Amino acid sequence: xxxxxxxxxxxxxxxxxxxxxxxxxxxxxxxxxxxxxxxxxxxxxxxxxxxxxxxxxxxxxxxxxxxxxxxxxxxxxxxxxxxxxxxxxxxxxxxxxxxxxxxxxxxxxxxxxxxxxxxxxxxxxxxxxxxxxxxxxxxxxxxxxxxxxxxxxxxxxxxxxxxxxxxxxxxxxxxxxxxxxxxxxxxxxxxxxxxxxxxxxxxxxxxxxxxxxxxxxxxxxxxxxxxxxxxxxxxxxxxxxxxxxxxxxxxxxxxxxxxxxxxxxxxxxxxxxxxxxxxxxxxxxxxxxxxxxxxxxxxxxxxxxxxxxxxxxxxxxxxxxxxxxxxxxxxxxxxx
Amino acid sequence: xxxxxxxxxxxxxxxxxxxxxxxxxxxxxxxxxxxxxxxxxxxxxxxxxxxxxxxxxxxxxxxxxxxxxxxxxxxxxxxxxxxxxxxxxxxxxxxxxxxxxxxxxxxxxxxxxxxxxxxxxxxxxxxxxxxxxxxxxxxxxxxxxxxxxxxxxxxxxxxxxxxxxxxxxxxxxxxxxxxxxxxxxxxxxxxxxxxxxxxxxxxxxxxxxxxxxxxxxxxxxxxxxxxxxxxxxxxxxxxxxxxxxxxxxxxxxxxxxxxxxxxxxxxxxxxxxxxxxxxxxxxxxxxxxxxxxxxxxxxxxxxxxxxxxxxxxxxxxxxxxxxxxxxxxxxxxxxxxxxxxxxxxxxxxxxxxxxxxxxxxxxxxxxxxxxxxxxxxxx
Numbered sequence: 001x002x003x004x005x006x007x008x009x010x011x012x013x014x015x016x017x018x019x020x021x022x023x024x025x026x027x028x029x030x031x032x033x034x035x036x037x038x039x040x041x042x043x044x045x046x047x048x049x050x051x052x053x054x055x056x057x058x059x060x061x062x063x064x065x066x067x068x069x070x071x072x073x074x075x076x077x078x079x080x081x082x083x084x085x086x087x088x089x090x091x092x093x094x095x096x097x098x099x100x101x102x103x104x105x106x107x108x109x110x111x112x113x114x115x116x117x118x119x120x121x122x123x124x125x126x127x128x129x130x131x132x133x134x135x136x137x138x139x140x141x142x143x144x145x146x147x148x149x150x151x152x153x154x155x156x157x158x159x160x161x162x163x164x165x166x167x168x169x170x171x172x173x174x175x176x177x178x179x180x181x182x183x184x185x186x187x188x189x190x191x192x193x194x195x196x197x198x199x200x201x202x203x204x205x206x207x208x209x210x211x212x213x214x215x216x217x218x219x220x221x222x223x224x225x226x227x228x229x230x231x232x233x234x235x236x237x238x239x240x241x242x243x244x245x246x247x248x249x250x251x252x253x254x255x256x257x258x259x260x261x262x263x264x265x266x267x268x269x270x271x272x273x274x275x276x277x278x279x280x281x282x283x284x285x286x287x288x289x290x291x292x293x294x295x296x297x298x299x300x301x302x303x304x305x306x307x308x309x310x311x312x313x314x315x316x317x318x319x320x321x322x323x324x325x326x327x328x329x330x331x332x333x334x335x336x
Numbered sequence: 337x338x339x340x341x342x343x344x345x346x347x348x349x350x351x352x353x354x355x356x357x358x359x360x361x362x363x364x365x366x367x368x369x370x371x372x373x374x375x376x377x378x379x380x381x382x383x384x385x386x387x388x389x390x391x392x393x394x395x396x397x398x399x400x401x402x403x404x405x406x407x408x409x410x411x412x413x414x415x416x417x418x419x420x421x422x423x424x425x426x427x428x429x430x431x432x433x434x435x436x437x438x439x440x441x442x443x444x445x446x447x448x449x450x451x452x453x454x455x456x457x458x459x460x461x462x463x464x465x466x467x468x469x470x471x472x473x474x475x476x477x478x479x480x481x482x483x484x485x486x487x488x489x490x491x492x493x494x495x496x497x498x499x500x501x502x503x504x505x506x507x508x509x510x511x512x513x514x515x516x517x518x519x520x521x522x523x524x525x526x527x528x529x530x531x532x533x534x535x536x537x538x539x540x541x542x543x544x545x546x547x548x549x550x551x552x553x554x555x556x557x558x559x560x561x562x563x564x565x566x567x568x569x570x571x572x573x574x575x576x577x578x579x580x581x582x583x584x585x586x587x588x589x590x591x592x593x594x595x596x597x598x599x600x601x602x603x604x605x606x607x608x609x610x611x612x613x614x615x616x617x618x619x620x621x622x623x624x625x626x627x628x629x630x631x632x633x634x635x636x637x638x639x640x641x642x643x644x645x646x647x648x649x650x651x652x653x654x655x656x657x658x659x660x661x662x663x664x665x666x667x668x669x670x671x672x673x674x675x676x677x678x679x680x681x682x683x684x685x686x687x688x689x690x691x692x693x694x695x696x697x698x699x700x701x702x703x704x705x706x707x708x709x710x711x712x713x714x715x
Contacts, residue, residue: 020650075549098619101520101550102442106479109447125649139649139679154595155619156647159679160700163647180594181549182444182522209595212444235598238583238605239614246579246594246616248549249444254462259602276603278701 001200002129002174003149003191004092004120005068009133012060012069012090013038013051014081020096021072022048024137028070031140033133036064057088068092070126070135075099078122082108086117093185094135095121102248105183112185119185123248125155125177138162138175146171148284149195151188152207153180153214153249157235161207161277168281173201180209180247188218196226203229203288205280206271208262210236211250215262223269229287231280232266232273234259337546339560340383342425344542347519351511353526354504354538358427367408370426371401377429380407382414382421385565387460392416397429422564430538435528436495437461438509440516442523442547443476449516451475451483451509453491457528483513496531504537505529519557520550569613569632576628578617585610587711588633588642588671590626592617592651600645603700609708612639619650626659627666634669640711641672643703648679657685661692672710676703 011028015021016038026049029035037052037060044055054060057069069085071078071093078097085093093112100122112119120127126136130145142159144166152158158177165172173195178186188206195201204226208215215234222230237259239245241252252258263273272293274280286293345355357374360383361367371378378401382394389395394416398404404426414421435458443450454472456464465472473494477483485506492505508529516524525543532538551558563571573580579594583601587609591597594616601611613633617625626644633639646656656677664673675696677685689696697703 076552099549101553102522102547103479103517103520103550106442106447106449110478110480137650142679152595154593156591156593156649156651157595157599159647159649160596160599163678182442183447207595209598214444217445233599235595235602238601238611239598240581240583243581243614244548245581245598245614248547250594250598275606276701277599278699 001198002132003194003198003201004118004174004176005127005129005133005135007034007132009068009135010034010036010064010066011133011135012036012057012064012066012085014057014069014071014085015073016040016048016051016053017043017046018072024072025049025051027140028134031134032131033135036066057084057090061088061090066090068135069094071095071097071122073097075101079104079108082119083111086112086115091117093117093119094124094126095119095185096124096126096136097121098123098180100181102181102183105181109183109185120176121179121181121184123181124179124184125158127174127176129174130172136177138177142166143175144171146173147200147202148172149191149198149201149204150175150207151191151195151204152177153209153247154207154235155180157277158207161205161233161280164278165205165281165284168285170281170284173198180249182212182249184249188214189221192218192221192226192230196228201228203231203284205231205233205284207233207235209234209247209250210239210245210252210259210262211247211257213257216265219265219269219271222271229284230271231283231287232263232271233277233280234262234266234273337548337551337557337561338385339544339546339557340385340423340562341381341542342383342423343560344544345425345539347515347544348539348542351515353508353511354536355542356427356430356538356540358425361408361424361426362412362422364405364408364412367424367426368401368405371398371404374428378404379427379429380404380411381425381427382411382416383423383425384416384419384421385562386417386419389416394421419565430530430540431533432528432540433531433533435530437464437525437527438505438512438529439523439525439527440512440521446476448476448479449513451477451491451513453494453509455495457530461527477513482517483510485510488513495529496537498535500535501531501537508537508539515544519544520547520553521545522547569635573615573628573632576632577625578615578629578632580616580632581614582636583611583613584638585612586638586640587707588612588615588636588639590615590617590629590633590642590644592619592646592648592656596645596647600643600700600704603704604643604708607701607705607708609704609711612636617651617656623655623659623662626656627663630660630663630669630673631667634667634671639671641674641707642669643707644673644675644677645700645703646677646679648677648681651679652681653677653679653685654681654688657688660694661688664692664694674703674707674710676700
């Protein structure tokens with residue numbers, strides 16, 4: 001089992017003839033996703049990586065019986081693409097596009113909800129069910145089939161965390177990036193609910209960041225409904241207030257949306273929050289064993305103002321690191 | 337993006353939201369001339385993109401043009417929360433009978449615009465929300481249907497009893513909502529909305545924040561951007577297609593992806609270091625972006641080490657490696673660069689780095705510690 005996508009996913013790629021759309025259509029197909037068609041108005045009848053291109057979603061869906069779409073369309077036109085997908089009867093729309101105006105998204109969200117469809121994103125990396133289907137831009141090589149559900153507001157931070165799990169031998173049921181924008185179609189609570197009901201998922205990793213109150217709402221939901229171990233990570237502890245940290249949604253407004261608040265909310269409901277993405281796997285293992293998390297004291301390698309300390313720090317770091325021997329390589333790179 | 341009060345007031349005036357007469361000045365003589373023209377007491381208001389200008393002494397009342405000039409001398413050049421005041425708005429001073437608050441925000445939880453009104457105006461609305469939440473009235477507006485007049489009137493009745501004031505406020509709220517929507521704003525705010533001695537409802541202040549994602553539809557707003565009031569390195573980064581926020585530490589960070597960039601900064605802090613910036617090179621792998629990124633970071637004299645952390649997905653590690661090599665050749669940095677490139681094409685990238693003898697690390701924790709270590713030695 002998995003959530004949202006699996007072997008039965010029949011995917012249409014909207015914006016398939018664009019630079020990103022064509023590249024990722026091929027990547028998804030290579031991974032094993034059942035890509036049944038693509039849409040670019042004016043390019044109907046052509047093919048991209050052997051995938052049939054249609055002019056409209058209406059035509060594409062009627063000819064392919066697709067049930068899912070993924071959008072790689074520039075921000076000025078992406079909202080229209082979501083309307084088109086939902087109107088054609090698609091029930092799961094994944095929007096990768098970054099930079100869609102929030103006002104457009106408020107209207108889109110209302111429409112999607114009214115039609116009973118699910119939107120993932122925008123401004124997200126999509127999702128992947130290892131060994132079955134990948135929709136979006138996540139690198140297929142970093143995942144491994146298993147029992148951990150991963151949900152995150154980020155892209156590359158998600159990859160970092162998934163890769164840490166995979167390196168530690170911990171596989172994933174589904175990994176999903178819900179997007180870094182202020183208005184997103186699917187939030188933490190939706191994913192936690194789905195993972196909680198999914199028999200293949202034994203534990204959940206939730207990666208949040210500053211801005212908004214989704215993590216706090218997730219904490220309340222976990223307390224009420226989730227009976228599986230949940231492990232958290234929150235990015236942005238060093239972010240200043242009122243500055244947008246890349247993602248449109250990653251902004252501390254006044255005094256709300258801070259990392260400290262989110263960490264406190266999660267810890268209060270028994271969700272341990274890892275201090276580094278590389279700490280996540282050991283937290284998962286400990287939680288799956290039913291144990292409590294033992295917090296490891298951080299060895300601060302801070303440069304101190306006194307000379308003696310500097311030398312000491314240097315010694316410690318250089319002896320514990322194989323930094324100067326880049327030739328020594330793990331085999332991980334080869335799989336990619 | 338933020339615009340100044342005086343710019344927001346021009347927009348208000350254009351759509352018919354009443355604001356006091358006012359003009360912008362960059363020196364104190366101009367201030368006196370403007371005050372003489374009004375022939376009545378004026379307010380001199382610092383134009384900087386921070387809240388709490390009044391508390392910081394950036395907003396003053398002047399009885400006479402001479403007093404206005406003296407006050408302007410003090411305010412111009414004043415440093416408010418790190419920003420230097422370069423412009424002041426001179427407005428005719430109004431008699432204030434009551435102060436209220438009206439604001440429209442983009443509410444993430446309900447995914448709708450939310451209108452907030454409060455009869456407790458003139459002070460920080462967050463403070464009102466925290467201390468006396470019952471004084472704030474909220475309305476979530478259906479984004480598809482838009483705001484109905486009766487809804488605006490209901491809100492106006494929360495503020496005033498006098499029918500003429502209710503009517504004027506209803507108009508103001510309708511116009512404000514229209515602005516919020518048409519400008520792709522993330523916030524529009526009047527604090528305070530006042531009633532004058534004559535019973536008129538006037539917007540004494542004006543604030544408009546724009547959704548950066550909507551700016552492409554509003555070149556006229558983009559033209560209002562005050563480059564003077566922004567960190568020069570942040571302007572340069574934006575023009576180079578980078579997402580950058582300057583901080584005060586000494587370890588420059590270059591990362592792909594906003595979440596990973598924040599997590600990298602957090603780790604720097606966790607291991608006892610201090611990040612100099614947030615920098616996301618984005619999803620593309622244009623080597624020139626890496627060069628620009630390194631250049632911007634090197635311009636900060638505090639920086640003692642640069643940490644580059646890339647997890648290649650769409651971003652190709654070999655492209656980033658090429659960018660690093662070009663930057664080193666062109667810029668000849670005097671601070672150490674610590675690199676970690678993992679993911680797509682990492683083997684190729686490592687080959688490129690080895691050819692120029694640039695060491696690199698394998699794990700995130702390892703490179704962060706290394707950068708802190710090197711920064712300590714360089715300092």
